[in-house]
Amino acid sequence: MSVGQFPVRASLRMVQLRSLKISFQNSRGSILGCFQSRCYFESLSHFVLGSSMSQRACSQPSVALSIRRFSSIRHCNFMHKTFPRLNANWGAGMNGKTNNGSTGSNGNKSSGNKGNNNNNNNNNNNNNNNPMGNFSWKDWVVPTLFMFLLMNGMGMSSADRGAQLTFQDFKVNYLSKGLVRRVVVINGAYAEAELMSGIPRHVGFTIGSPDVFDREMEEAQEKLRIPSNERIPISYETRTSIWTYIMPFVPTLLLVGGGYYLLMQMRKRGPKGTGGPFDSIMNVGKSKAKLFNQDTNIKVKFKDVAGCDEAKAEIMEFVNFLKQPQRYERLGAKIPRGAILAGPPGTGKTLLAKATAGEAGVPFLSVSGSEFVEMFVGVGASRVRDLFATARKLAPSIIFIDEIDAIGGAREKSPMRANDEKEATLNQLLVEMDGFDTSDHVVVLAGTNRSDMLDKALLRPGRFDRHIYLDKPDIEGRKAIYKVHLRPIKLKEPVTDTFAGRLAAMTPGFSGADIANCCNEAALIAARHNANYVELKDFEQAIERVIVGLANKTRVLSPEEKKTVAYHEAGHAICGWYLKYADPLLKVSIIPRGQAALGYAQYLPPDQYLISREQFQHKMIMALGGRVSEELHFPSVTTGAADDLQKVTKMANAMVLKLGLSKKLGTIVFEPKDTQMQVHKPFSEETFEVIDTEVHRLINDAHARCKELLTSKIDEVDKVAKELLKKEVITRDDMIRLLGPRPFKEQNDAFRKYLLPKDENGGENPHNDSGKPEPEPVA
Numbered sequence: 167m168s169v170g171q172f173p174v175r176a177s178l179r180m181v182q183l184r185s186l187k188i189s190f191q192n193s194r195g196s197i198l199g200c201f202q203s204r205c206y207f208e209s210l211s212h213f214v215l216g217s218s219m220s221q222r223a224c225s226q227p228s229v230a231l232s233i234r235r236f237s238s239i240r241h242c243n244f245m246h247k248t249f250p251r252l253n254a255n256w257g258a259g260m261n262g263k264t265n266n267g268s269t270g271s272n273g274n275k276s277s278g279n280k281g282n283n284n285n286n287n288n289n290n291n292n293n294n295n296n297p298m299g300n301f302s303w304k305d306w307v308v309p310t311l312f313m314f315l316l317m318n319g320m321g322m323s324s325a326d327r328g329a330q331l332t333f334q335d336f337k338v339n340y341l342s343k344g345l346v347r348r349v350v351v352i353n354g355a356y357a358e359a360e361l362m363s364g365i366p367r368h369v370g371f372t373i374g375s376p377d378v379f380d381r382e383m384e385e386a387q388e389k390l391r392i393p394s395n396e397r398i399p400i401s402y403e404t405r406t407s408i409w410t411y412i413m414p415f416v417p418t419l420l421l422v423g424g425g426y427y428l429l430m431q432m433r434k435r436g437p438k439g440t441g442g443p444f445d446s447i448m449n450v451g452k453s454k455a456k457l458f459n460q461d462t463n464i465k466v467k468f469k470d471v472a473g474c475d476e477a478k479a480e481i482m483e484f485v486n487f488l489k490q491p492q493r494y495e496r497l498g499a500k501i502p503r504g505a506i507l508a509g510p511p512g513t514g515k516t517l518l519a520k521a522t523a524g525e526a527g528v529p530f531l532s533v534s535g536s537e538f539v540e541m542f543v544g545v546g547a548s549r550v551r552d553l554f555a556t557a558r559k560l561a562p563s564i565i566f567i568d569e570i571d572a573i574g575g576a577r578e579k580s581p582m583r584a585n586d587e588k589e590a591t592l593n594q595l596l597v598e599m600d601g602f603d604t605s606d607h608v609v610v611l612a613g614t615n616r617s618d619m620l621d622k623a624l625l626r627p628g629r630f631d632r633h634i635y636l637d638k639p640d641i642e643g644r645k646a647i648y649k650v651h652l653r654p655i656k657l658k659e660p661v662t663d664t665f666a667g668r669l670a671a672m673t674p675g676f677s678g679a680d681i682a683n684c685c686n687e688a689a690l691i692a693a694r695h696n697a698n699y700v701e702l703k704d705f706e707q708a709i710e711r712v713i714v715g716l717a718n719k720t721r722v723l724s725p726e727e728k729k730t731v732a733y734h735e736a737g738h739a740i741c742g743w744y745l746k747y748a749d750p751l752l753k754v755s756i757i758p759r760g761q762a763a764l765g766y767a768q769y770l771p772p773d774q775y776l777i778s779r780e781q782f783q784h785k786m787i788m789a790l791g792g793r794v795s796e797e798l799h800f801p802s803v804t805t806g807a808a809d810d811l812q813k814v815t816k817m818a819n820a821m822v823l824k825l826g827l828s829k830k831l832g833t834i835v836f837e838p839k840d841t842q843m844q845v846h847k848p849f850s851e852e853t854f855e856v857i858d859t860e861v862h863r864l865i866n867d868a869h870a871r872c873k874e875l876l877t878s879k880i881d882e883v884d885k886v887a888k889e890l891l892k893k894e895v896i897t898r899d900d901m902i903r904l905l906g907p908r909p910f911k912e913q914n915d916a917f918r919k920y921l922l923p924k925d926e927n928g929g930e931n932p933h934n935d936s937g938k939p940e941p942e943p944v945a
């Protein structure tokens with residue numbers, strides 16, 4: 167009996183048994199199809215044979231994805247399509263039942279007599295309504311493949327094994343009835359009996375061991391009195407599953423597949439345009455330079471770079487060359503290939519390079535020296551090659567390498583300390599700069615804070631022929647930079663020369679970046695107070711914040727500590743007031759600020775390039791003012807002068823060792839360069855002793871002179887300290903009120919020009935601020 171001729175009786179029995187049904191559903195819950203294990207059909211045939219084995223037979227490994235009432239099989243298109251005859255019979259059976267008034271599989275009550283045609287129509291309707299129709303073959307492939315593999319994975323398909331029995335069942339139902347043609351023992355563990363005819367063709371059962379099975383078969387046949395020449399032949403086979411071959415490769419396949427999938431995911435999720443880490447591996451040798459051109463529109467122009475006119479003039483030549491190369495070439499001039507922009511941090515090197523590109527209107531490739539450095543040898547060199555190749559393609563163009571010291575540092579002489587990757591990168595840079603001739607119209611600009619440590623080969627003419635030094639701006643430079651950065655700031659009045667000059671005078675030693683930061687801070691402070699404009703007081707606060715840090719409100723000093731700080735700062739202030747070469751005093755405060763300062767006195771040093779011996783000595787006396795004041799006013803001194811003492815020692819050492827300002831030691835310098843390690847002392851023991859005594863003498867002298875000064879001004883120190891304790895902050899005006907005008911003319915011209923009130927600094931007082939003759943400086 168074939169499955170196609172499946173009788174109604176059997177199907178009804180199955181409904182009662184609530185047998186297995188495998189269904190595939192998509193994510194929306196629609197049934198894609200269902201699948202009935204062969205064992206299931208085989209088990210049906212056992213019912214037909216009147217066997218009670220079907221339930222056991224259905225205990226085939228659990229392949230069911232969902233177990234439902236068998237009746238819902240009506241929705242299974244797969245069954246309808248695959249087994250049309252079964253489908254027809256099935257429909258007849260089910261509907262035959264419902265026609266009799268019982269509840270149909272879908273719970274609907276049917277009425278009226280409808281023949282098979284109607285049933286088929288119903289089925290067709292069901293098919294049409296079936297959501298499965300919307301799915302493509304792809305929806306079938308994965309689940310079907312999965313099922314196939316799963317069933318193979320169970321060792322052998324149910325078709326291989328036939329119905330599952332016990333040896334006892336086999337003896338009673340098959341052997342004793344003479345239905346068995348032959349038996350095959352598979353893998354020594356499973357016996358498959360081929361039947362004479364009918365369905366199933368095979369039945370099977372597990373055995374303990376072949377020997378025992380042989381014996382039991384012998385005994386069973388003996389008991390059944392089967393003559394020895396008619397005994398069932400038993401053969402032995404070894405069968406292997408497809409999985410036996412596949413399984414060893416599965417971990418590898420999973421690893422490779424998983425890795426590939428992860429890479430793909432990372433690539434998808436990487437930052438836009440970069441392609442994620444996958445791309446970074448692939449493009450490891452590519453230059454990371456950022457390209458700016460007319461499209462990306464470099465908005466920086468020379469007018470935005472203030473206070474470095476000489477540097478601008480130098481670099482302007484590059485711009486002219488890139489704009490009109492023939493003007494130079496027709497006279498046989500070769501334009502310099504590159505320029506090193508050197509100088510302290512924040513002095514506008516990058517800004518100047520950008521402005522050059524902005525003015526020239528040519529592509530600008532900007533890269534940082536550190537971007538060439540990679541763990542792998544050769545990557546840096548490859549990036550350099552790529553950078554220059556790109557620049558040549560885009561010519562005329564500008565390459566800007568910021569922080570070139572990262573790759574251009576002097577090569578190590580000792581092989582022990584050599585760095586292959588760094589040297590390979592530098593060599594490639596040297597080659598590329600030699601390699602392109604001036605007709606390439608590529609200009610290389612490089613920025614560094616440490617031009618002293620660059621390799622000499624890089625600096626020779628023909629490579630970086632121009633060395634442009636950008637120093638911290640002087641008062642006029644600062645004024646110009648303030649004017650640039652005040653442009654976007656909302657002030658009450660338009661920026662005047664005096665306003666910018668006043669700010670510039672208050673910020674000696676500030677770099678362009680400091681000034682930009684200061685302007686921004688002032689705007690932030692004004693915004694914090696909800697002000698409509700940014701005012702001078704906001705700038706003053708911002709400057710104070712940049713110089714000495716934020717007021718430290720959490721650091722609370724005891725009254726005793728506060729008194730010590732007040733006298734300490736008053737000592738500094740008095741020294742500053744009565745010493746001829748002291749810088750103008752702006753403010754004294756005993757409010758703790760920043761990390762360590764418990765108080766501070768703010769002076770305005772001039773832009774000064776030469777310092778005399780007297781000026782040095784006065785600076786040392788001023789620095790010692792705090793400690794000496796403590797000595798004079800308290801029984802014991804504190805640690806508060808640690809920083810001052812460090813400064814004084816440094817100054818004394820510099821005077822003796824570096825500046826030739828010691829009379830005893832004379833004009834000899836012993837200060838080693840910062841870059842060199844000092845192994846041997848470059849002086850004899852006698853000279854060492856002289857140095858030692860000279861340093862001591864200078865400090866002791868300064869201390870004695872400071873003590874002399876503060877003892878003579880003990881009342882003034884007292885007044886200032888008391889005022890400080892009362893107000894915490896005193897200004898120059900308070901000092902004038904307490905002590906009278908300073909007896910010396912201020913040395914700082916910028917201070918006199920922008921910060922001194924007119925009446926204090928009128929043309930009538932050429933000598934000093936008080937109008938009295940200057941006293942003799944403290945000798």
Ligand SMILES: Nc1ncnc2c1ncn2[C@@H]1O[C@H](COP(=O)(O)OP(=O)(O)OP(=O)(O)O)[C@@H](O)[C@H]1O
Nearest residue numbers: 470471472511512513514515516517647678679682
């Ligand atoms: N001469 C200047 N004129 C106007 N603004 C300036 C000037 N110099 C510096 N700045 C301001 O300081 C910022 C930082 O300057 P820049 O990056 O050019 O400094 P740098 O010299 O390259 O510093 P580093 O050596 O640390 O790289 C600039 O964006 C600009 O706002």
